[in-house]
Amino acid sequence: MTGKKTLPREGRHAHTQDLRVFKGVEAWVFDLDNTLYPAETDLFKQINNQIADYVAKLLDLEREEAMARQKAYYHQYGTTLRGLMMEHDIDPDDFLRHAHDIDYSNITPNPDLGEAIAGLPGRKFIFTNGDRPHAERTAAALGITDHFEDIFDIVAADLMPKPNRETYEMFLKRTGVSPVRAAMFEDLQKNLAVPHRLGMRTILIVPKGTRDVFQESWDLEREDESPVDFVTDDLAGFLKAVNGTL
Known part of the structure; x- marks a missing residue:
């Protein structure tokens, strides 16, 4: 330019x-x-917390370990969702509903x-x-x-x-x-x-x-x-x- x-x-x-x-x-x-x-x-912080919660329940992990796994999937696959789909064959609709079940009142x-x-x-x-x-x-x-x-x-x-x-x-x-x-x-x-x-x-x-x-x-x-x-x-x-x- x-x-x-x-x-x-x-x-x-x-x-x-x-x-x-x-x-x-x-x-x-x-x-x-x-x-x-x-x-x-901080809306995205809520989403990250929801995703960590989903990973913890799905893989039976403590929260700290779940957050580490979440970050690893994000860096390897581009999103945690894609990592979970590739490695655990999850239902993407269920994941997306949970990830975005957040409070929008801060906006x-x-x-x-x-x-x-x-x-x-x-x-x-x-x-x-x-x-x-x-x-x-x-x-x-x-x-x-x-x-x-x-x-x-x-x-x-x-x-x-x-x-x-x-x-x-x-x-x-x-x-x-x-x-x-x-x-x-x-x-x-x-x-x-x-x-x-x-x-x-x-x-x-x-x-x-x-x-x-x-x-x-x-x-x-x-x-x-x-x-x-x-x-x-x-x-x-x-x-x-x-x-x-x-």
């Missing part, structure tokens, strides 16, 4: 790349957990985010390794449901999680999105590698107040090695800055 400029006030949390690279984007693709809502909401409506998403031209999608009911409940709590055309969840992906390339290809085939005219927002850098290679603009969402830390490590990478085009700790503010350039 070429060209640099000073970002508008509300975009100072963003990298100093030229936001005009978003001109021509026709599809805006958002991860769900720790992306559309802030990490400090409050975010009208600023809704307004910023509504201002983006083109189509908008949620693309999550969670399931559709969880995404629907989360979006409803945020007050942003009506801004999205569809939700592409782990079930639609045939239970194959990001960052597997096949998962992105299934998303593109189902939606008809052209990757070179799309932008993807994620809280996990590894999940941006494939979208970046496909030609999407890629935006890493980091916890509030940590952008400078992430920015420093990211800037140490050569541009052609990093799957991240932009880093922000304020999604609504970043989208408003983008809208100002479109």
Whole structure:
């Protein structure tokens, strides 16, 4: 990407790349957990606890051992669900119901985010390794449901999680999105590698107040090695800055 400029006030949390690279984007693709809502909401912590509980009961393990097994499956297979399916042939529907049986009261409506998403031209999608009911409940709590055309969840992906390339290809085939005219927002850098290679603009969402830390490590990478085009700790503010350039 070429060209640099000073970002508008509300975009100072963003990298100093030229936001005009978003001109021509026709599809805006958002991860769900720790992306559309802030990490400090601790919703994902509840999900992790539910998964640990499921693993402990299924494998008759003490909680500490269950959490270690959960982490091992996540790193080896991409999700704990896929690890349990591969090694223990579990019912994925039962797992997903248990994992997302959580309290959503920590999420409050975010009208600023809704307004910023509504201002983006083109189509908008949620693309999550969670399931559709969880995404629907989360979006409803945020007050942003009506801004999205569809939700592409782990079930639609045939239970194959990001960052597997096949998962992105299934998303593109189902939606008809052209990757070179799309932008993807994620809280996990590894999940941006494939979208970046496909030609999407890629935006890493980091916890509030940590952008400078992430920015420093990211800037140490050569541009052609990093799957991240932009880093922000304020999604609504970043989208408003983008809208100002479109």
